[in-house]
Amino acid sequence: MINKQDLINGFQSLGLKEGDTVQAHSSYKSFGGVEGGPQTVIDSLLEMIGESGTLIMPGFNFDFCKGIAWDYQNTPSHMGIITELVRQNPESRRVAHPIYSFSILGKHKEELGNLKNRSAYATDSVFGQLRRLNAKIMVIGLDYTNSMTYFHHIEEVEGVDYRYMKEFTGEIIDQDGNSSEETYSMLVRDIEMGVITEVNPMGALMEEAGVIQKAKIGEADVAMMNAEDVYEFTVKEMKRDPFLLYYIDKEHA
Numbered sequence: 130m131i132n133k134q135d136l137i138n139g140f141q142s143l144g145l146k147e148g149d150t151v152q153a154h155s156s157y158k159s160f161g162g163v164e165g166g167p168q169t170v171i172d173s174l175l176e177m178i179g180e181s182g183t184l185i186m187p188g189f190n191f192d193f194c195k196g197i198a199w200d201y202q203n204t205p206s207h208m209g210i211i212t213e214l215v216r217q218n219p220e221s222r223r224v225a226h227p228i229y230s231f232s233i234l235g236k237h238k239e240e241l242g243n244l245k246n247r248s249a250y251a252t253d254s255v256f257g258q259l260r261r262l263n264a265k266i267m268v269i270g271l272d273y274t275n276s277m278t279y280f281h282h283i284e285e286v287e288g289v290d291y292r293y294m295k296e297f298t299g300e301i302i303d304q305d306g307n308s309s310e311e312t313y314s315m316l317v318r319d320i321e322m323g324v325i326t327e328v329n330p331m332g333a334l335m336e337e338a339g340v341i342q343k344a345k346i347g348e349a350d351v352a353m354m355n356a357e358d359v360y361e362f363t364v365k366e367m368k369r370d371p372f373l374l375y376y377i378d379k380e381h382a
Contacts, residue, residue, distance in 0.1 A: 136173035139346030143353035159270020161348030183235035198300035199227030256282035259356035273332030
């Protein structure tokens with residue numbers, strides 16, 4: 130069982146500091162137990178970055194792709210208890226994208242909360258804003274394949290031949306409870322080609338190159354990286370070897 134100070138010490142060892150903008154992917158159970166529960170993790174992050182910092186939590190939910198309405202006020206995050214608690218925080222702002230939503234606390238919450246991107250990973254999305262804000266990306270207790278959606282932003286901006294843009298149309302219930310039919314797009318893998326997302330090889334290269342810093346906090350392996358550094362490194366390496374981000378399942382192609 131770890132406590133708030135253990136978390137703060139761990140985050141500090143990774144370079145998190147006052148004024149930082151940080152987007153965090155998280156598995157609460159990976160810590161192995163935290164005094165005060167998942168809210169303690171959120172409180173620790175907020176204390177570290179201070180009032181001049183910004184905490185960005187994914188609130189991704191893929192039900193819209195299955196024809197289920199997305200409700201700004203009520204559709205939950207599918208990204209774990211920490212992200213859902215931030216979504217429920219009355220001080221947070223939510224990005225109104227029905228698939229790749231975010232819940233945001235801190236300095237840039239209004240600016241980011243007002244984003245109206247239609248394409249999930251485009252430059253006008255939160256992913257695109259991470260570079261502009263010199264943001265950090267933190268991964269708590271997850272491997273890169275199950276967390277680093279940011280790689281898809283890079284794939285969209287740079288252009289790849291193994292993914293294509295697909296549109297999804299459905300019901301959106303906005304912040305005021307108004308309903309409308311809206312269309313959003315997402316860069317999806319080419320299933321007919323047999324494309325399987327697998328970005329752990331890129332993550333391993335980044336660790337080796339020092340782009341990613343790692344620390345053990347409780348039982349969790351926690352990684353920290355700068356969004357701009359990740360972008361530049363990935364662009365260079367994916368041109369050299371695109372199979373650092375995916376592989377082909379020939380049996381199902």
